[in-house]
Amino acid sequence: MAKNPDNQVSAVRKTKHGTALTIFFTLLSIVYVMPIIIVVMNSFKRKAYVNRYPFKIGTGKMFVGLENYVEGIKKTEFFNAFGYSLFITVCSVAVIILCTSMCAWYITRVQTPFTKAMYMLCLFSMIVPFQMVMFTLSKIANMLHLSNPVGIILVYLGFGAGLAVFMFTGFVKSIPLEIEEAAMIDGCTPIQTYFQVVFPILKPTAITVAILQAMWIWNDYLLPYLVLDIKKYKTIPIAVQYLKGGYGSIDWGAMMAMLVLAIIPIIIFYIACQKYIIEGVVAGAVKG
């Protein structure tokens, strides 16, 4: 990301504030990760003590080992929820990337009033809040029997299409037409042209779109809650919210364990793909 890191580093290492700033940010970083450390700490505490002494380390009679985890996993069927979340996120993102990039290429290369209208509608859909369509969308999804982990992929493709088509179109416009024409003259069908020439060029944008959509879908609560048949299918956010149950009756022990289990996959994903995530966010912001 840094255009000229060597230049900047040498320019700044000279300043006398360097060390002070490092110390300041180290302290700030510790404060920043504190909430997560506190949750991890509390997940090993007997549930009666979690809410009463959230900042004390759970030793002695407060310590319960993995009891909260066992309890929480049993109550929420966490591993099922994890499976559904993973399945829905991975499949939806894959389908979104494939379908919207093809669509974006089509509507950029074939300029008719119809494709222009489609592009404008995609732009428009980006500013519509979910509450506007939540009731009708969930009813339509039920009517069309989309209330399952496979059907919801179609809903995500529909509701996520706006941003994805917009970003892909922005990039397709910058691809020189000559490359595709050359492929066509050499006898490629549009399908071959797309998959062998265009899609490889689109790859950086595809990664950006994939990351933005994955972050959204993995953490999405309301759409799956309203669309899915939640007696059968719970994603992780739904499972966490489900623990709350009736008013004021949260099992804080199990809740802490579930929060930790919900965060672990995210941290692993973050550490593994940090470079792509941060680049994706920047690229997405520049085009957005």
Added chain:
Amino acid sequence: MDKAIKRYFPLFALPTLVAFTIGFIVPFAMGIYLSFCKFTTVTDAKFVGLSNYAKAFTDGTFGHSLWYTALFTIVSVLLINVLAFAIAMLLTKGIRGTNMFRTVFFMPNLIGGIVLGYIWQLILNGILANFGRTLVYSATYGFWGLVILMCWQQIGYMMIIYIAGIQNIPGELIEAAKIDGATAPQVLTNVTLPMVMPSITVCTFLTLTNGFKLFDQNLALTNGAPSDMSQMMALNIYDTFYTRQGFEGVGQAKAVVFFIIVAVIAVGQNVLTRSKEVQQ
């Protein structure tokens, strides 16, 4: 060439078009229509004109949620952007550990709203317990709780965007300003800020719309307690739909109002800040 591609419409564009129609166009159009109807499911709609809108505007909780949301959005947009920009400025000075700090600050952004809500419910209630209060003691606690939560979540994200913007400023520009005798504050206001205007546009847009559309965090942190006083618009609409019998039409009318507000803000903000951007 586009003739050859055109025949492939069913393969290239149709899947997205069908999903987009089911997932967006039809629900949106029906939503507009149903806001003028009385209904419990979508099939028993009866046209009632503007009465849903009249009920929505006379509903005190809706008006309250509008002001609460607006105030929250203003405070969070200002705090998040100022802090994110300040951190971005300091983290582009090339100090030791920059990459690690960036990693840490960005991380909360990947955690979902529901999970964030419960994390902060625990921590803020733990702190407030020392004063014999809880988050749901009054709407003010819920308000600042939500502000803290959103800062924690979003500062890292905006910081990343600001860092990219700051690093794009040509070094000569700042050198030149310094040679001309500009002081550090002058460089900031006359060179850095105008040059990162595109980043400011994006970040204010994101924080504005995120603030207005906030739902998960609100639901998990206070769920509107005490008695709907810490309820934001999205949650108010959700409650109108799903917890009040016979109010589906009013909920839909509120949703249309909500949509119009978000759309006006999004478009207005874009026009306003884009006009301040300088050509590079």
